[in-house]
Amino acid sequence: MSDSKQNYIDGEWRDASTGETIETTNPAAPSESVARYQQSNAEDAEEAVAAAASARDDWAATPGPKRGAILREAASILKDRKEELTELLTREEGKTHAEAGGEVQRAVDIFYYFAEKTRDLGGTVKAASGSQTNLYTVNQPVGVAALITPWNYPIAIPAWKIAPALAAGNTLVLKPATVAAGTAVAIFEALDEAGLPDGVANIVTGPGSTVGETLVSHDDVDAVSFTGSSEVGEMVYSKATDDGKRVQTELGGKNPTVVSDSVDVDEAAEIVANGAFGVTGQACTACSRAIVHADVRDEFVDRVVEHADAIEIGPGDEYDMGPQVTESELEGTLEYIDIAADEGATLETGGGRPEGERFEEGYYVEPTVFTDVEPDYRIAQEEVFGPVLAVIEVEDFETGLRVANDVDYGLAASIITENHTEAERFVDEIEAGVAKVNDGTTGLELHVPFGGFKRSSSETWREQGDAGLDFYTIEKTVYDSF
Structure with a gap:
């Protein structure tokens, strides 16, 4: 009997409104069921966006170090579950134990990294032309972020989108690839246990044609981060930018x-x-x-x-x-x-x-x-x-x-x-x-920018490190002549 996982919306674990689920199997033994996930639809996605929009202002007003403390605790919870999540990733996606363990550890490290970055999210002070003016900048969260992630790095890629989004004060909805969603769900279990306020982070599983489309086109979504194929990513980029959203895509390679x-x-x-x-x-x-x-x-x-x-x-x-x-x-x-x-x-x-x-x-x-x-x-x-x-x-x-x-x-x-x-x-x-x-094309450090040229990326915003935070923040310049 496979384990059944629910959506996480507004701080609650919920079944999809469709009442249907999707089964995943072990690619090394396809007759072996691994888990069941919610076959969600547009209604579920809309509920998740509404929850994120409702929580947006309070989370943005939460001091950065307090946000960081929650990320740090979530990292610790994931670390304690490393062996369990490694085995799940291997059974669901097919990676070797060593590859899966390395990926889970990377997700842990990403959460620890951005937990510390929350202490450095202030703006900059500049010299004003007049003696009575203080001139400085402040960084503010973009708002509600829709995150769409693939199956090939099912915990690392969600982590490197979720952690900087939350660190910068955004709320979010994640739609992971249902083929291997278990470790992404585990991130939300860790965030819930770590005390993340209701509605700040939400996960909805289901088809891109319904859940993904709803997230990309929703009026209350301010930013979209997508990783996947070039063909789908280019459609996501076109739709989201037509609606005036901030968009980041990381796509294929050769x-x-x-x-x-x-x-x-x-x-x-x-x-x-x-x-x-x-x-x-x-x-x-x-x-x-x-x-x-x-x-x-x-x-x-x-x-x-x-x-x-x-x-x-x-x-x-x-x-x-x-x-x-x-x-x-x-x-x-x-x-x-x-x-x-x-x-x-x-x-x-x-x-x-x-x-x-x-x-x-x-x-x-x-x-x-x-x-x-x-x-x-x-x-x-x-x-x-x-x-x-x-x-x-x-x-x-x-x-x-x-x-x-x-x-x-x-x-x-x-x-x-x-x-x-x-x-x-x-x-x-x-x-x-x-x-x-004198190195291979694979293998990335988590604290430097990652992104592509040409059809490998929208060539707009990079992921990871400070560049990852840049995507989720908008800068305001303040002239204070009080």
Whole structure:
């Protein structure tokens, strides 16, 4: 019997007005039910927005350090539940135990971080032209925020939206992806236990077509933060900005790692393999293109294939790489593998579902490496949300940089090189919001800005760190000549 979770609206746990629920299953064993969530509709979303709007003024007037104390207590509660939430995340999303544990810890760290930032939310003092005037700024919350989050980081992404929104004095409604909503619900359990006032934070599960649409278009919502696919995000951005809302979107990626001829090939292959196959390739920052200098191409391919072949696939609580989250995600990855072969790419390893008794049920796919990929192939241009690496051979750094930029996306990018001039040019000229040198495309610090260029982002507001607070605050300039 699966656990049934309710919506959290105005400080109460409630069933959806539809009376219906949605079941989630374990992607490693789809016959195993994990939990049930509310199949909410527009009415539930409207109730949540009304609660947030009602609580807005009192929460905005709450001193920052007092807000921080609640965030700090919520972080402590999540920390105490870390092992339980790690197991839930693994069963619901499919990550390995180590990956899930790291993600839960990141959510804890985010709440602790923004708890401390509440002490520094004052404005700035400036010198006025007149001797009788005090000139300064104050930062005020934007108001009610609608947060829409994906399934691939089901506790970290909600955390890095919720924590700065609350720290800055906003109220909010979260619509998580129902495919893996359990750890997001746990955040609200922690906030409730920590003493968050009624209505300040609300969670409603259900379809984007009803719950998400209502949140994005609601007159009482002042800001929208969305993470998900570029196609949906662009529609969200258009709708919300038409209504005059402040909007932040973080979307897809087609992230390259440029491998120079000066590298230690073993090290380069390990960096790329970790970025391509970690979290089953289901990360918006995953490395999906290795752009490799011809002089080291053959050796690099041999080494990265060795890494791929060494990965043990299976349930996340025991193996190196877990399943994809749903059957549709698996089918999408397998379709791209077929497309790559049809286009003329050479399959070096992987390319299908693994065989064996433990793979009979789950949504497993082999770590896959293609070579002889041309830059205009779909496998080199479109986001593949699975463990698939396209190796593109180039003759020099100039060509590699041009190929790296020649896509519609610009989220994360890296270069592996011993040439300092190449590294400096890469940082200056790469069209990506995150640029790394001698490191993988995945892995983010929580206290620095995160966001993309081109179709990877609305290119408006960044997330995380001080930039995350900027989105949730509006600055007022005060001339005090009293």
